[in-house]
Structures are given as C-alpha cells and as structure tokens.
Amino acid sequence: MRAAFFATVLLAPLAAQVTVIQNGTVHTVTRGTFKGSIVIRDGKIAEVGEKVMTPAGARVVDATGKHVIPGIIDAHTHIALDSINESSVSVSSMVNVAEMLNPESVSIYQALAGGVTVCNSMHGSANSIGGQNVVFKMRWGADARGLIFDKAKPSLKMALGENPKRQGSPQGLQIPGLQSPQNLRYPGTRLGVEDVIRDAFTRARAYQREWKDYEARKARGEKLLPPRRDLELEPLVEVLEGRRLIHAHCYRADEILMLIRVFDDFNIKGVTFQHVLEGYKVAKEIAERGHYASTFSDWWSYKVEAYDAIPYNAAIMHRKGVLVSLNSDDAGGAELMRRLNTEAAKVVKYGGLSEDEALAMITINPAKQLAIDPWVGSIETGKDADLVIYDKHPLSSYAKAEKVFIDGKQYFDRDEDMSRRPKFEAEKEGLHKKLLDQQKQAMPQNRRPS
C-alpha cells in the first residue's frame, strides 16, 4: 500500500503538466458521445471535442479503440469507515462518519479499480435520524482530509422501517445484556419512527428560535446567558435552513409518502430517498416535490420490507420525472462498487432506457443528488478531470477499467498494478522471514546437557 502511495506521489508532478486522452470514444453523458479527445490541464478538463489541439509537451494517453466516461459516482456506500452506526440512540445527528474515514481501507482502491471516483459514504440505518455523511474522492494514498471532497454539501442520514424500529421491539434484535423491557429503545413501530422524526425537527425549530431570541436580546444590550449549544440539534437546524441535504433509507410506498408529508410540513427540499424499492408506486409524488431516488438495479427480498420490488423501478421512476441514481450500498469491501457500470446496463435491459440515460444514473444523477454536479458527473469543459478509460463499451459486462484519473492525476493503471505485484510479494516474503528470524533469536533454544 505504501508503495502504491509512493507511486501516486511520483505521478503527482504530471498533474501540473497537460495530459491529453486521444482518439477514444468519449461518453460525455450530458453532451453526447463521439470519437475524440480530452485535454486535461491543472486537474480540470480544459477542452473536449472531436478535434482538439494537442499542446506541445503534453502527456498523451492513447485511447484508440477505448471508451472514456466520467468517473463513476456512488451515492450510497459505507466503505472506508471505522464505524458506521451509532446505534445507541434514535437520533444520532451529533456523530459524523467523516471522523471515521480510514484512508488505508483497501475498499478505496477496489472502488477506484472499478472506475468509481467519488462516493457518498454514509452513516448506517439503525436510527430514525442517523449521523452526518461524508463525500470523498478515491485519492488513494492521501490522508483522510485529503480524500474528502470538500465542495460537497453536508448531508444527514435518516432511516425508516425495520432497521430503526428493531431495537424498540421485544421480538427485534436481541441485544445481549439489554433484553429487559425498560431498556428497549423507542421507537418500536413505524408510527414511532415518524414520531421520532417529527419530534426531532420540532425540537430543532425550538432550538433555532431560542438562539434567534438570544441574539435579538443580546443585540438590545441585555446581559444574559446564551442557550446551551446542542450538537444533536445543530445539524437538524442546518437541514431546516436548507444548508444540509438528507438521504433517507426507505422501502415501502406508504412510508415514503409519510416522509414526504413530514418534509412538506417542515419545508425540507431536495431529499434523496435511498433504496426506495417501492418508489415505482409513488414516483409521481416524489417527482412533484423535486425529491430524488437512489436505488438498486435488480436485487431485493433480503428482508420482508424489501419484497415488493421490480427491476423496472429505476426506469419507471426516471420516466415519471424522478432524478434516479443506482448505488452499491457496499460496506466492508467494495464489491458491487467495482461493477456499477454493469448495474447501469441493467436499466437498458429492464426498461429500455438509452445508454446515456443508463450512464447518467451512475454519474451526473448521483452528482446532482450530492450537489456536486458543478464539478463532477460529466465530461464538460471546466469540470474536474475525473475520468475512466475502459477497454470496451462501459455497459458491457466484458469491460475493464484500465486507467482512472481524479483531478487529472492518474490514480489507477491496470497494467502498472499487475506489474507491481511480484515486487510486493517479494518484499512481503522478505519481511516475513526477517521477523521470524528475530523471533527465533529472541527465544534461545533449550539446550540439554549431553
């Protein structure tokens, strides 16, 4: 891993130079597909078109016969986090998974190798109102701060249904040492989940008012104690003031409608419904409010509330006017994340969407949901040079990501990776032997007198 880190450091000076990706099939996603080239300067896409001028001294990457797409964006993962769920309380908005970001997690490299350049790594779904999420780029080798995509708007996780109510039900998750009824966590029903959410935002409103009153009285010259700062309510106030996005884990149509009403009442906009497997039943209602949906391609039935699903969900919601993305929900390792391109291909099969519409669901659409679309999500002049070169059409299940660029720096190269492996193996073997020898020396053999 360290060697990989050094490799990226060695590549770093190249970012200052100009790179040209030449003669590839360029899927811009937003501006059509054509055979052409991309000029990268200072980490940004400087020029893109069928004919571009290649500046003298530029590094040329030949993409003849290959396909270039914008870096894939995964709107819902839990990768590279040292802890995911602060599941002890029903409202855990005071915690921030950004603090748990682990830049050494190999999931980052795995995702990178699958063409993912940005992901939203989220708090888990154990609580009605979860923690704060983190959007980061797969800048493998950087420290935690270096990974974070700081232009992304902050967001908060919420969850409905089985997960948040499980700890409130005597038949739910058996918690060792806490089985007694007085230790069950409210809520234990879907009704209770709504109550917890409404209560939390009501408290946030009161808190917001408390501070406004204080500021007003202070401005009048009164001497008084400021209100107690509350780290649980502050992120909720940010939501109420439109400064923080919400990603809401949900499955059932009735619950989605419930949450839409809650957001109507608190005037909360631009929410992304996550999973949303029954979204096809309430697509019109989601679209009317301008809320978003981030769903799975064609898998479900892993729990009761996830049974009534169809593979046409994404396509139907899209046709009803919902902005839809496809996500992996990966935690622990980047498994599905490595092949989100083929997940996108499934909406061509189920629902007959166009190739661009399919690619949009893993690039520009999730970018819009995360409010990072001014910088990433498509191949356009001025955007970050987050690009993936595939050897075949990216919607083909035979396609492999060969090179991945983030901010114009090449962070992954399939051939280089392969050629580095024997060296790593040798180093590892050497270390193993060295430590074993040291151990033997530290423990002298028992000698018997002859």
Added chain:
Amino acid sequence: MSKNSLAAFAAAWLGIAVWIPAALAETVNWTAIRGARIVPVNGPVIEKGTVLIRNGVIAAAGAQVDVPASAWVIEGNGLTIYPGLIDGLSTWGLPQTPATTQTAAARAGQQQPPQQPPQQQAQAQQPAQPRSRGPLDRPGTLSWVKAADQVQPGDARLGQARNAGFTTAVTFPRQGIVAGHGAVVNLGGKTAGEMVVAPEAGLYLALRPSGYAGFPSTPMGIMAYFRQLWLDAAHYRQALALYAADPVNIPRPAYDRALEGLLGVKRVLLPASDPIQMERMLQLAGDLQTPAVLYGVVRGYEMAARLKQSGTPVILNLRWPVRDRDADPEDEDSYRELRIRDLAPTSPAVLSEAGVKWTVSSDGLDSPRALLRALKQSIDRGLKREDALRALTLSAAEIYGVADRLGSIERGKIANLVVADGDLFNDSTRVRMVFIDGVRYLPEPEAPQPPGAPNRAPTVSEEEEQ
C-alpha cells in the same frame, strides 16, 4: 513551594549550615553518594563526582562537592547515578481493577470477579443496566475522580517498579471514557499524601465503545460526546461567571460534578495507535481547545513530522506488536501488518530525530523491567541511549509540567535517583538502590506473578478489540 521561595530557602540554609551545624543537626538530613559516575540528563556526564542530598532535595551534584561532616556517605565507586525513572502513563500506586474486566466494569459501574470472559459474564449474570440515552446521561464520565485521592502506599507493584529503577509514575484512573485526573506520584513514601508530587497531571480519555450498552457505542459517538461535554463545561463556566456577577437577575446554575471536573483541565490524554487515529485525535484536541498528549502511538514512526508540527507530545506504548501466539498457523499476515511489526520499534529513534517530545508507558507490559528491555530493542534499531534516558526522565517531567522538580540531577530538584552498577539499558546491569525524596530503597525480592493474570492495564489496541 514556588521557585523563588525555594531559592531563598536554599540560599539561607547554605549560608547558615556552615557555621551553626549543631543547631540544625537534628532537622537536617544529609546524604552523599561519592565517587560515582553521574548522568544528570540536563547536562554532561560527570565521570566521578558526588550527589549531595539535603532533606530529600538535591543540594549539589558535581565533581567537587563539599560534603558536610554529618552526612551519611555512600561510596559510589563503580556505580552510576541516574535521575529516577518515570513511567509516563501508569496505574502503579492505584487500586487495581482486573485488566480484562475493565471495560465491562467501567460501563456497569461495578466490579466483577476476574478470570471470566468479560462480555459473556456481563451478559449472562448481570441484570440489564439502564442504557445511556444521550450526552446528558454523562455516560462513562468520572471526571471528578482523582488518582491523587486513590493512591495506595501498599501497592505491591511499587517494589517491583523501584527494583527496575522507577521512582515516579504518572498514574491515571482508567474506568469509563472520561476516566479522571492523573497524578504525578512518587513510588515510595509513608503516606499516600507524601507520595503525590502533583495532583493534577491531566485528564485521561478513552475511546472504548460500549457495545450496545447505550450512548455512545462507537468511537465517533464518543468523539461527539467529548465535544458536547466540553461545550457544556464552557457553558457552565459562563453561567457561573454571570451568576457571580449578578446573583439577583441570573439564575443560580445547578452544581454539576461532571462539568466541575473539566473546569481546570491542563491537558487531555487521548488514545491513538495508528496515523489515522493520531490525525483524528489531533483534530479532536483542537476542537476541545485543550492541549493533548497522545498515548499508544504504535506507528509513531510514520507521524513524526506531523507531531512535531503540531507540538504534540506522545507516550509510546512499548509492547511492540508481534504475531499473536495463539494465531491460527494457517493465517497469513498481511504485508501491512508485517511492516508495522518491523518498524514499530523504530518509533523512538524517528521521533527523537524529528524533535518530538516523547516518553513511555508501562501499559501492556508484564513488568517494569520489560519496559527497559523493550526500549533496548529500540536502541538496537538506532535510538541513542541518551535520548532513551531523557524520555524516561526529563521528557516525562516536562510533558507533565513538573520539570522544575523532577527529571534530572540538579540542585533544587527532588532527590529521586537510581544507582545502578552499569548502563541502565544493559541486560546485565542491576539496580543497586533507588532514592525517593532522598530516602534509600534497596532492591526487594520479587513476588512471582500469579499465572494467567497479567498485572497490567490493556493497550489501546487491546481496548479497541474489546
């Protein structure tokens, strides 16, 4: 005693002692160790010299020292005198909680019998504890606990520690996540009060998650809780100040012992073993606006520049990572793991080179002597002996703000000394005697360790595994 009054006092008795020895003979105790090699740490080595102790304080140290006639003289030929060693993060001198049950006991607020797997024990027999439902329940918070109030002069480990050359420990309570205040404690003395050198060494914080026993159950929850707690303390301070100024119009703040315990905190001790955790804890300390000392720091060798830049001192855990004895022979160690095992013992040298202030902890080691042996491994990997010694003495004293009284052989400092028959880090060297507050202690026969019960606090990584 302040520095000034100490100096005035010293000047007075030096002047007087010469001409009225008889008047003071009953109250002044002079001890001199003569003809020994002296390693003062704060200055060059004196190849043959004398250390003169007056009433438990170093009166003079040098090649030429006038020894009063009434002094008890110890011949130091062939011996080396060092400042007393300091364990920078210890539990010595405090009542012992069985290390393995610490986490569960801390949460449950009760003692458990040792030698049972803690989790299963807790699950099987304990009635359910009321779960903490948020920061206002002050979970795992014992900020009013002071090590200085719990010192036990009879702790059997003190003798062992002295045998290895330790005269002082900075000892901390360890239960809960805000475990309480540490104290700088001398490892000898008639009463608990005599042993305490400084009652406020800093506040010990841990990131032990609760499992499912309520908020906070994760490191991120704990970090959020610390932030809230510090904000609450600031609010409390503000409320107290406003009330003091205007008790008629400002409501009287309710007394809160958890917050009281945070009001005068000089520094916090935060756990961090790898670079990621170190970055996290530096960030947290910044948010808490409290100077931090990191403990654990297994991969300090990767973070020297960052630690130097932030001016953060560290306490190294010297239980160098090795392959688990009971590991499945089929399990292959990862490349990363192997590298960490290889490089961890180089941390002291790398940190010294970078100018990071560091000391060491007895946590995780089975005996005080093991600490010196572990440090010897680092000497074999490039650590200078004088840097190793400085870490064990003056650096520890500086980190805890007691360098005016401990850490070197210097006039005016507390007479805590180690007298050994050779270089401290050589295996064959034996400690002949130690002095604590000028009182001599000879080596004691060591009690055998009870089998299967390591006499120690767990390391950061062990705690996180729990």
